[in-house]
Amino acid sequence: MLSHNLFVNTGNILSLSEAKQKASQNSTDELIETLKIILNNEQSKGDDKTIINGKKDTSLQDVNRKDLKITVKVFISSPDVNSLKEALDQAFEALHTDTIESLVIAYKSAESPEDMLSSLKKIWSVVEEYVKVDKLCSVGLSDINTNTFIELFQWADIKPNIVQINLATCCVVPPALQEFTKENDIQLLTHSDPCQILPQEVLENIFGSTAYLYWLIRYQIHLKCRGILSSKGYLLRINKSNVKP
Numbered sequence: 001m002l003s004h005n006l007f008v009n010t011g012n013i014l015s016l017s018e019a020k021q022k023a024s025q026n027s028t029d030e031l032i033e034t035l036k037i038i039l040n041n042e043q044s045k046g047d048d049k050t051i052i053n054g055k056k057d058t059s060l061q062d063v064n065r066k067d068l069k070i071t072v073k074v075f076i077s078s079p080d081v082n083s084l085k086e087a088l089d090q091a092f093e094a095l096h097t098d099t100i101e102s103l104v105i106a107y108k109s110a111e112s113p114e115d116m117l118s119s120l121k122k123i124w125s126v127v128e129e130y131v132k133v134d135k136l137c138s139v140g141l142s143d144i145n146t147n148t149f150i151e152l153f154q155w156a157d158i159k160p161n162i163v164q165i166n167l168a169t170c171c172v173v174p175p176a177l178q179e180f181t182k183e184n185d186i187q188l189l190t191h192s193d194p195c196q197i198l199p200q201e202v203l204e205n206i207f208g209s210t211a212y213l214y215w216l217i218r219y220q221i222h223l224k225c226r227g228i229l230s231s232k233g234y235l236l237r238i239n240k241s242n243v244k245p
Contacts, residue, residue, distance in 0.1 A: 004050060005050060005214075005237060005238070005239055006050060006051075006052065006237070007050065007051045007052070007235070007237055007238075008038070008051075008052045008234070008235065008236040008237075008238065009051075009052070009054060009094050009235050010034050010035070010233045011038075011055045011057050012054075012055070012057035012231040013030070013054070013232055014230075014231060014232055015055055016037055016054070016055065026192065026193075026194060027192075027193045027194060028196075028197055028198065028199070031197060031198060032198075032206070034054075034234065035206055035234075036206065039052070039206065054233070060231060063223070068222065068223065068224065069101045069102070069221070069222045069223075069224050070097060070099075070101050070102070070220070071100075071102040071103075071104075071219065071222070072091055072100050072102070072103050072218070072220075073104045073105075073218045074087050074088070074104070074106065074215060074217050075198075075215065075216040075217070075218075076106070076107055076108075076123070076216075077108050077109060077213070079107070079119035079120070079122045079123050081123070081126050083215055084105075087215040087217055087237065090235055091219065091235060094219075099134065099136070101137045102138045102139075102162065103127070104139075104140050104142050104164055105124075105139075105141050106143060106164075106193070106197075107119065107141070107144075108143075113148055116145070116148055117148050117152060120141070120148065120152050121152065121155065124156055127139050128156070128157055128158045132158070138161055139158070139160055139161065139162065140160045140162025140163050140164065140186075141162070142163075142166075143164065143165065143166055144163065146176050149177065150180055153180075153184070159184070159186075160186065161185070161186050161187060162186065162187045163177070163181060163186055163188055163189070164189045165191075166190070166191055166192065166193065166195075167190045167192070168192060173188065197218075198216060198236075203238070207238055208240060210240050210241055211238050211239070211240050212238065212239045212240075213236065213238055214237040214238065215237050216235070217234065217235040218232075218233075218234050219231075219232065219233055219234075219235070220232045
């Protein structure tokens, strides 16, 4: 089977009447429901598409950009710099913006602490490139070991000013991390995202057994003045072939 890439842009999922959000619904359930709705709408258009777009979002077209705050979380499982650059560039293009106010990287890997630090340095070098040209403002990492975070912080030219932890897997904020973030004016945030936002078995169930997820982005757009969530969606790059990278 020939390999081909598939880009998915869900559009503003808040406008999907079929996907009524429930307070108990986690990110994975929300994403799965959204993908099924969008793919169902695309079924009549053939299986060889390379780009799938959800409903076009027009809710913010008359809003001044300076009145918006865009937050993005990138889920990746590879430290490949080109893959991360592609994800970020796709986010800028899809969101029609030159700047993202807040970016968090969620890097999932079974590496040793030493290899993890090395991979995160590669990832962070990309983040620094975008910060230096004013494309990113606040930047940080999610679900990172305290010692690894401190080592990365000390190494980095542009310091992370956000760190996210999942209280579902870490019931208490590590005291060392709490102290370090306080001393260095770092935002310590909690989240409830599953360890794998789109598990491989779920991915294969939706896109077929040859599907492999390169990266996934969740974005949120708030109206600054009122703190209202106006738009929310997902961007994905999937490879479909018999050979996984």
